[in-house]
Structures are given as structure tokens and as C-alpha cells.
Amino acid sequence: MRFSFLMLALLAAGCNTRPAQETAATPPPAPTTPDAPLRETRWVLRQLAGQPVSVPANTREAYLTLRADGTAEGNGSCNRFRGSFFSETESELKFSPLMSTRMSCPAIATxxxxxxxxxxxxSYEISGDTLRVLDASGAAVARLEAVYLK
Known part of the structure; x- marks a missing residue:
């Protein structure tokens, strides 16, 4: 009887699989978001030259989509635009002149x-769901966020 009680106590102690350093006070590591792909992602404009972009009433969010075939398309809030982009090296990003409709609206300045x-x-940098578009000096001219359709 004494032997079985001791074995039961040892078995119960052995079932504790949590290492001593992992306690409730130690938060689990934060999950990392994988980088969104440059192409075939809807990038919604969030900042221009470091300033937040607001969407006036009766306008659309400005966005950019870079297609696998080298086509750049999107909406600037009022008008759709389309052109080509080039990304021959890992961080290079350059656009041909973009063609657009020319309707006026409250967000035309944006x-x-x-x-x-x-x-x-x-050039560009992607970190998680954030795309930063950089000019030749390396300054961010736009910050966009990947938006996934459900």
C-alpha cells in the first residue's frame, strides 16, 4: 500500500510538463506576422509623407494593387489609375506614368x-502588413497597409 501511494505521487509529479521558468508571469512570445507579398495584395494608403490620410465622406479609400504581370492599378479616392511598375531587384520599385480618369471630388488633393x-x-520595404514606398533618398513618401478580403 505504501509503495503504491509513493508511485502515485511520483507519477503525478512527473505529469507536470511545464518547465519551471514558464509561469503565468512570463507572457508567451508575440506571434510574428509574415510579410505580405508585394504583388497581388490590395495596399490601402494610410500615410503620405508621414502624415495620416483621412477619407472624406462620399469618397473611397485610396489603394494600390501591383499585379504579377507588372500592371499597377488602384484608386486615388476619386479616380481609378493604371500603369506599369518595375521591380527588378528585391527592393526596387518604380512606376511608369500612371493614367487616370480626371473627376474632381473632396479628396482630389490626397x-x-x-x-x-x-x-x-x-524602392520599398515590407514589414508584416505594412508597405513603405521610398524615394531615391530613402525617405518614405507613402505608407500603405495590406487589406485582405474575407
Missing amino acids: ENAFTTALGKAN
């Missing part, structure tokens, strides 16, 4: 700044 920023693009 749209013009967005297409101007894309015209200055020289």
Missing part, C-alpha cells in the same frame, strides 16, 4: 499627392 508619391518611388 489623390494628387498619392500619384505624385508613386511617381517618386525608387
